[in-house]
Amino acid sequence: xxxxxxxxxxxxxxxxxxxxxxxxxxxxxxxxxxxxxxxxxxxxxxxxxxxxxxxxxxxxxxxxxxxxxxxxxxxxxxxxxxxxxxxxxxxxxxxxxxxxxxxxxxxxxxxxxxxxxxxxxxxxxxxxxxxxxxxxxxxxxxxxxxxxxxxxxxxxxxxxxxxxxxxxxxxxxxxxxxxxxxxxxxxxxxxxxxxxxxxxxxxxxxxxxxxxxxxxxxxxxxxxxxxxxxxxxxxxxxxxxxxxxxxxxxxxxxxxxxxxxxxxxxxxxxxxxxxxxxxxxxxxxxxxxxxxxxxxxxxxxxxxxxxxxxx
Amino acid sequence: xxxxxxxxxxxxxxxxxxxxxxxxxxxxxxxxxxxxxxxxxxxxxxxxxxxxxxxxxxxxxxxxxxxxxxxxxxxxxxxxxxxxxxxxxxxxxxxxxxxxxxxxxxxxxxxxxxxxxxxxxxxxxxxxxxxxxxxxxxxxxxxxxxxxxxxxxxxxxxxxxxxxxxxxxxxxxxxxxxxxxxxxxxxxxxxxxxxxxxxxxxxxxxxxxxxxxxxxxxxxxxxxxxxxxxxxxxxxxxxxxxxxxxxxxxxxxxxxxxxxxxxxxxxxxxxxxxxxxxxxxxxxxxxxxxxxxxxxxxxxxxxxxxxxxxxxxxxxxxxxxxxxxxxxxxxxxxxxxx
Numbered sequence: 001x002x003x004x005x006x007x008x009x010x011x012x013x014x015x016x017x018x019x020x021x022x023x024x025x026x027x028x029x030x031x032x033x034x035x036x037x038x039x040x041x042x043x044x045x046x047x048x049x050x051x052x053x054x055x056x057x058x059x060x061x062x063x064x065x066x067x068x069x070x071x072x073x074x075x076x077x078x079x080x081x082x083x084x085x086x087x088x089x090x091x092x093x094x095x096x097x098x099x100x101x102x103x104x105x106x107x108x109x110x111x112x113x114x115x116x117x118x119x120x121x122x123x124x125x126x127x128x129x130x131x132x133x134x135x136x137x138x139x140x141x142x143x144x145x146x147x148x149x150x151x152x153x154x155x156x157x158x159x160x161x162x163x164x165x166x167x168x169x170x171x172x173x174x175x176x177x178x179x180x181x182x183x184x185x186x187x188x189x190x191x192x193x194x195x196x197x198x199x200x201x202x203x204x205x206x207x208x209x210x211x212x213x214x215x216x217x218x219x220x221x222x223x224x225x226x227x228x229x230x231x232x233x234x235x236x237x238x239x240x241x242x243x244x245x246x247x248x249x250x251x252x253x254x255x256x257x258x259x260x261x262x263x264x265x266x267x268x269x270x271x272x273x274x275x276x277x278x279x280x281x282x283x284x285x286x287x288x289x290x291x292x293x294x295x296x297x298x299x300x301x302x303x304x305x306x307x308x309x310x311x
Numbered sequence: 312x313x314x315x316x317x318x319x320x321x322x323x324x325x326x327x328x329x330x331x332x333x334x335x336x337x338x339x340x341x342x343x344x345x346x347x348x349x350x351x352x353x354x355x356x357x358x359x360x361x362x363x364x365x366x367x368x369x370x371x372x373x374x375x376x377x378x379x380x381x382x383x384x385x386x387x388x389x390x391x392x393x394x395x396x397x398x399x400x401x402x403x404x405x406x407x408x409x410x411x412x413x414x415x416x417x418x419x420x421x422x423x424x425x426x427x428x429x430x431x432x433x434x435x436x437x438x439x440x441x442x443x444x445x446x447x448x449x450x451x452x453x454x455x456x457x458x459x460x461x462x463x464x465x466x467x468x469x470x471x472x473x474x475x476x477x478x479x480x481x482x483x484x485x486x487x488x489x490x491x492x493x494x495x496x497x498x499x500x501x502x503x504x505x506x507x508x509x510x511x512x513x514x515x516x517x518x519x520x521x522x523x524x525x526x527x528x529x530x531x532x533x534x535x536x537x538x539x540x541x542x543x544x545x546x547x548x549x550x551x552x553x554x555x556x557x558x559x560x561x562x563x564x565x566x567x568x569x570x571x572x573x574x575x576x577x578x579x580x581x582x583x584x585x586x587x588x589x590x591x592x593x594x595x596x597x598x599x600x601x602x603x604x605x606x607x608x609x610x611x612x613x614x615x616x617x618x619x620x621x622x623x624x625x626x627x628x629x630x631x632x633x634x635x636x637x638x639x640x641x642x643x644x645x646x647x648x649x
Binding site: 002003004005006127129131132133135136144146148149150151152153174176177180282285286288 | 316318320321322323324327328330332334354355356357358359360361362363364365366367370378379382384385386423457458459575576578579580607608609
């Protein structure tokens with residue numbers, strides 16, 4: 001009887017946070033929040049510590065915070081005044097250490113730790129999906145996007161607010177067809193004539209060769225100085241990320257991130273990779289929305305750029 | 312009980328991940344959730360459940376196993392390739408409450424696939440002295456499914472492939488052979504002056520891939536040449552020089568042959584794996600087997616579309632082997648679905 005797999009309880013991200021909390025036991029730590037940045041693969045842990053005055057301070061002269069997963073102290077604030085403290089932390093035996101004697105009178109301290117999260121750990125916490133093929137409509141292509149926290153038990157363990165920021169997915173938006181159809185007819189004729197001339201050269205068929213080159217030269221004369229290179233330069237410009245974003249819409253709660261051209265094969269991108277992200281938390285453990293590519297508008301713009309570019 | 316948000320992926324290819332999630336509010340106490348999916352569907356993962364404790368046949372999640380009482384999700388895939396290009400499927404998530412109430416949520420998704428059909432093919436092909444050798448083999452292919460199809464046409468005679476791709480690989484091979492590159496083990500690196508950017512990592516990978524294919528005998532070469540090529544590939548330094556020669560030629564050809572790229576996508580949902588296909592016509596040919604193979608965007612393979620065409624060569628001089636292109640007219644019958 002097989003069992004359906006479920007995510008490990010937050011995995012390493014939670015375990016590490018718990019270990020830190022455990023080691024800080026004497027200071028009665030309260031985890032105020034944990035935020036995971038999906039894109040940068042970092043986590044931010046905010047804790048409230050109680051460091052009593054007087055005798056107890058003499059007995060424990062150092063605060064030690066374990067440096068698991070590259071956790072380090074980012075900031076520490078005095079609990080009463082919320083003044084930021086400038087303490088010297090040194091790394092000793094895998095722990096961040098500072099002297100208690102330097103602390104002001106407050107008993108409460110608010111500590112912010114920054115750490116790293118591995119890709120495996122991230123995949124245990126959250127899932128994000130989109131389809132390979134869009135739904136094709138007359139003037140647009142649509143991709144559904146879903147993201148969800150896989151395991152909320154983190155909350156149970158840490159008893160606090162958890163949020164995962166910039167949960168991201170790359171949507172591969174296909175553009176080859178728009179490109180292929182937007183090249184002006186005369187440019188296309190030029191390319192075809194050139195290809196036929198090349199082919200004739202290979203067969204060493206004199207007649208074919210002659211016909212091919214005649215045709216190529218005649219089209220070139222009509223078209224002016226446009227060469228393959230210029231065409232490619234125009235392609236590079238029009239398929240730039242900045243321009244491309246004008247033809248993408250995204251439903252909230254998702255936002256657009258980076259846009260990268262995917263060169264495969266050769267010179268003209270076969271698709272553009274649009275990074276899309278959202279934030280998830282206890283109130284919103286899952287999100288859904290559509291990414292839409294306004295392909296007809298894009299093709300029209302390409303045509304315009306090609307026509308203007310060749311003038 | 313009030314469902315706050317509900318999601319199921321509206322469409323997916325076979326074997327593509329379909330995420331589902333529900334969030335809800337309820338004043339009544341939940342006793343558990345029952346999941347029901349079609350037989351061909353496989354539940355891959357469950358979200359917000361504490362341990363790997365849910366049986367994959369019973370699919371009942373007791374409320375105590377939920378990490379929080381207002382959110383649940385799962386990942387499912389359809390493991391079957393249907394004959395129809397669009398099949399609507401239902402999943403049911405039932406919320407069972409302590410007070411006996413049951414709330415049933417029906418979630419529908421569409422399993423889609425590309426579907427290639429031959430709508431035109433030659434009945435019989437006769438080659439005579441006045442035939443236009445470039446217009447012998449004419450097919451019409453319709454894409455009437457959903458989702459992109461990557462199509463690879465293979466032509467064979469008695470089980471042996473006689474087609475080759477009018478592709479980049481073959482072009483490069485032709486050049487190398489013409490220059491006697493294999494016989495002399497001499498490789499000119501063609502320097503290209505143009506300042507055009509091509510992803511060098513991609514070029515590098517493609518060059519290596521072509522060398523691999525050479526090594527595995529994937530190109531129809533004459534026996535002697537084939538042996539020579541394998542000999543060369545055994546020598547590490549010659550092999551690396553060959554890879555370099557291929558790299559530079561590939562770059563140059565790509566720059567001058569945008570058409571290669573443009574012809575790869577005859578319409579929105581068709582990608583020709585290797586460009587246009589040519590077939591060799593050898594003496595005594597009687598018939599040719601045309602096989603259109605296709606896969607979808609995630610690599611699912613679909614049944615081939617085939618045609619066996621009788622060929623009758625009645626030319627006076629049949630001794631020469633010649634190359635005939637296979638002309639394909641692509642049509643798309645993509646239907647709207649909501």
